Amino acid sequence: MTDKNIDDVSGVETTGHEWDGITELDNPMPRWWLWSYYISVIWAIGCWIAMPAWPLVSDYTRGLLGYSQRAQLSDEIAAVKAGQADLVARTAKASLAEIKSDPELLEYALAGGRSAFSVNCSQCHGSGASGSDGYPNLNDDDWLWGGTLEAIHTTIQYGIRSDHDDSRTNDMPAFGTDEILNPQQVDAVSDYILALSGADGVADSLPGKAIFVENCVDCHGPKGIGNQELGAPNLRDHIWLYQGGKAMTVDIITNSRAGMMPDWADRLDQVTVKQLAVYVHSLGGGE
Ligand code: HEC
Ligand code: HEC
Missing domain, CATH: 1.10.760.10 (Cytochrome c-like domain)
Incomplete structure (x- = not known):
């Protein structure tokens, strides 16, 4: 008797494991499977060498290709910015009326204005600019300080009762507490x-x-x-x-009341402020 266990029915060598009379055949792995396995191992080692892979104490192995998603993202952003540079330069030079009448600049201003609005203005004026108690609705044609392009631009630039020297300001007297009226x-x-x-x-x-x-x-x-x-x-x-x-x-x-709106001249660049003015003016109630 050899030390190999041969299955009587299939003639294949078994592993020697047996459960309740069922024995496990020791067939070799299929060749295609083995090759796929070896290729994956080689591919993985290649990736470790070429790409960022292993965490180190305060850094990580960077890989020979020097790939980084962050670098890729900043390249893509730089490419988009370069594409927009022309629009930015033209917006900077154009008057508000010129922006309004140039379809390309208008489209750029509305898109830029909308996104700047949702970041900077919607906390107070609401995401649809419909306002709330003390915060004016910017969609209607009722304007406190004027609804022309120029007036809206001035309001956004300098604010209302803000810290800016050129702020719009006017205070209604407190007729009761100041005892002007009983x-x-x-x-x-x-x-x-x-x-x-x-x-x-x-x-x-x-x-x-x-x-x-x-x-x-x-x-x-x-x-x-x-x-x-x-x-x-x-x-x-x-x-x-x-x-x-x-x-x-x-x-x-x-x-009395003294609603306060921040000034944006020192917080946002001029192109963005222009875009915001054009966007707010477009909301439905511009004069
Ligand atoms: C901190 C809250 C606040 C933020 C942020 C804010 N606003 Fe205002 N805004 C106000 C208030 C309050 C008024 C009304 C002030 C008043 O009572 O005269 C106002 C008024 C205005 C007006 C004048 C409306 C009219 O009827 O004349 C415009 C235009 C305007 N805001 C645009 C903007 C834009 C654009 C932004 C973002 C860049 C912005 N606001 C951000 C509070 C805010
Ligand atoms: C010096 C100018 C001034 C005088 C005088 C004045 N107001 Fe006003 N009033 C304002 C301003 C400015 C506002 C807006 C306040 C704000 O934007 O927060 C206002 C707001 C109001 C509002 C709120 C309106 C709204 O849409 O919610 C009422 C009501 C009002 N005033 C009534 C009066 C009455 C009544 C008198 C006379 C007894 C008077 N005001 C005198 C400047 C004035």
Whole structure:
């Protein structure tokens, strides 16, 4: 008897393992499988040498090809930037009106403006620029400080009540806390301005009218339609920066409000500020 175990049925050598009468044949690996295996091993070693592979204590083996996804990404970014350099240069030179009338610059400005808006402006104005209490909706055609391209550009550049020297600024007096008006007068003038946006003529008969004429027209205008030079809202158009309603108007007349919008001239480059102005102007309500 040899020390090899041969299976009686197939005539193939067995491994000698047996479970409940079932023996394991010791067939050789298929040749194609073995070769694939050897090739994978050689390929893997090649990769270790050519590509970044093994972590070291504070670095890693960099591979002979010097490949890095980071380098590849910065190459791709550089290529895109080079492609845009011409558009950037033309935007920098063009006036806002020229950007608006050049389809290529306009498309570039709208795309750039939209992405700069979502990064810098949407926290306050909302992702669709529809605003919220105290933060104006930029989609409607009601503008505090003007809705022309130039006016919007100036607002974005210098901000509103911001730290910038050229900031737009104008403060409504706190008529109640500064004791310019007593609570009854505040109440009366509040009824008057709420009536301004109601049926024509009703407001004229209210006692608050005289208080309005005496205290409010310098900024909000004799008819209450506001003044964009002064950032004073139109009080007749049903569009309220601060919700509207009796309790809110009484509070605003008593305590005043001073909405603050940051300046961007020193934070964003000029091309981006122009793109933002064109984008905001395009939102639907530009003048
Ligand atoms: C920190 C909050 C804040 C951020 C960020 C902000 N804004 Fe404003 N923005 C305001 C407020 C508040 C006002 C209204 C100020 C007021 O009461 O007069 C305003 C007003 C404006 C106006 C004037 C609207 C009008 O009716 O005249 C424009 C245009 C504007 N923002 C554009 C932008 C753009 C573009 C950005 C991004 C670059 C931006 N804002 C970022 C708070 C913000
Ligand atoms: C010196 C200018 C000035 C005077 C005078 C003034 N306002 Fe204003 N008023 C403003 C400005 C500016 C705002 C916007 C405040 C802001 O943007 O945060 C405003 C806002 C308001 C609002 C909020 C409007 C909204 O859309 O939510 C009401 C209401 C209002 N004023 C009523 C009055 C009344 C009533 C008087 C007179 C008793 C008066 N104001 C006098 C400048 C003025």
